[in-house]
Amino acid sequence: MARATIRDIAQATGLSITAVSLVLNNRPNKISAASQQAIRETAERMRYVSNQQKRMTAVKRIAVVVPDLVNFFFSSLISGVDSAISEGGHHLMIGFTNNNPQREQNVVRSMYAQGVDGIIITTSTVTTTSGYRQLFQNSSVPVILVDRVHPSFSYSSMTYNHQKGAYFAVKHLLDLGHRRIACLSGDGEQSYSTSRRMRGYLLAFEEAGLPAPENGIYFGNYLEDSGYQYADDIFKRGFTGLFSCNDMMAYGFYKRANELNKSIPEDISVVGYDDLFLSNLLDPPLTTVRQDPLTLGREAVKRLLVEIDSDNSMHQDISYEPTLIIRRSTQAPSGS
Numbered sequence: 001m002a003r004a005t006i007r008d009i010a011q012a013t014g015l016s017i018t019a020v021s022l023v024l025n026n027r028p029n030k031i032s033a034a035s036q037q038a039i040r041e042t043a044e045r046m047r048y049v050s051n052q053q054k055r056m057t058a059v060k061r062i063a064v065v066v067p068d069l070v071n072f073f074f075s076s077l078i079s080g081v082d083s084a085i086s087e088g089g090h091h092l093m094i095g096f097t098n099n100n101p102q103r104e105q106n107v108v109r110s111m112y113a114q115g116v117d118g119i120i121i122t123t124s125t126v127t128t129t130s131g132y133r134q135l136f137q138n139s140s141v142p143v144i145l146v147d148r149v150h151p152s153f154s155y156s157s158m159t160y161n162h163q164k165g166a167y168f169a170v171k172h173l174l175d176l177g178h179r180r181i182a183c184l185s186g187d188g189e190q191s192y193s194t195s196r197r198m199r200g201y202l203l204a205f206e207e208a209g210l211p212a213p214e215n216g217i218y219f220g221n222y223l224e225d226s227g228y229q230y231a232d233d234i235f236k237r238g239f240t241g242l243f244s245c246n247d248m249m250a251y252g253f254y255k256r257a258n259e260l261n262k263s264i265p266e267d268i269s270v271v272g273y274d275d276l277f278l279s280n281l282l283d284p285p286l287t288t289v290r291q292d293p294l295t296l297g298r299e300a301v302k303r304l305l306v307e308i309d310s311d312n313s314m315h316q317d318i319s320y321e322p323t324l325i326i327r328r329s330t331q332a333p334s335g336s
Contacts, residue, residue: 065104079297084298156307187222227255270286
């Protein structure tokens with residue numbers, strides 16, 4: 001049976017969520033004695049467990065919510081979360097959203113209904129500020145945003161400096177002599193991480209005093225199929241370099257390049273982002289920006305446990321520095 005929430009008690013008593021929260025958390029209020037009694041009796045009848053009571057229980061129920069497991073970044077993130085949770089003997093719950101905002105809301109509500117003590121989430125790429133509010137409104141459950149964050153929203157976050165990582169990638173191609181460099185981005189600019197990587201791409205050109213190629217940004221979906229889909233047009237338009245905003249899309253580009261009898265890096269140099277474990281096994285091995293989802297997962301758990309155990313802990317935005325890993329998928333453009 002799902003654990004009762006403050007919202008459930010508010011519906012049962014006909015009182016506001018704010019009123020119920022104030023009474024059950026023993027906060028100063030002007031609520032009538034009769035209403036307070038009704039709230040407490042309903043909470044007892046529905047077996048409501050307060051945050052303080054939850055903290056007295058050593059074993060925590062931690063939920064991790066990600067778009068999918070097709071992207072190896074998310075499976076590695078979950079591995080990091082699981083390793084940290086297992087060390088403390090806590091329970092792990094996993095939810096998938098298929099990168100769909102409505103499904104995302106349903107998954108998060110389901111986690112609340114099952115009485116989770118905290119949530120670690122990588123949101124869908126199209127989650128907006130209002131979407132964040134709909135996800136987490138009226139809940140006192142701590143939340144850690146991982147990788148895809150929104151700076152205007154008040155939750156702790158764990159991410160890498162996406163703008164700097166993209167800047168490193170494109171600067172590397174510019175330093176090799178490439179000027180016709182395409183950017184294979186995520187699905188639009190709504191995602192904070194997507195927009196930051198696009199800014200890094202543009203910043204590298206700006207600092208080099210060069211114009212970015214006209215219509216050089218392609219909007220994919222962070223999966224192999226979009227790298228495969230756009231390869232024909234990228235070759236047709238004569239780009240000599242490609243910055244793929246994640247490794248998965250670069251894998252799809254590799255596949256189509258092979259079908260077209262195009263050679264990497266002789267016909268086009270490619271830089272990815274993530275440094276997934278397969279990237280060093282490609283032929284040629286992929287030059288890419290390294291970030292460590294295992295570390296993100298482990299550190300997110302540590303931060304979440306601190307916030308579960310303290311009502312007054314300050315939210316923290318933690319950003320790690322990416323590293324460019326140069327392999328054999330990049331070289332100076334042919335004929336230079």
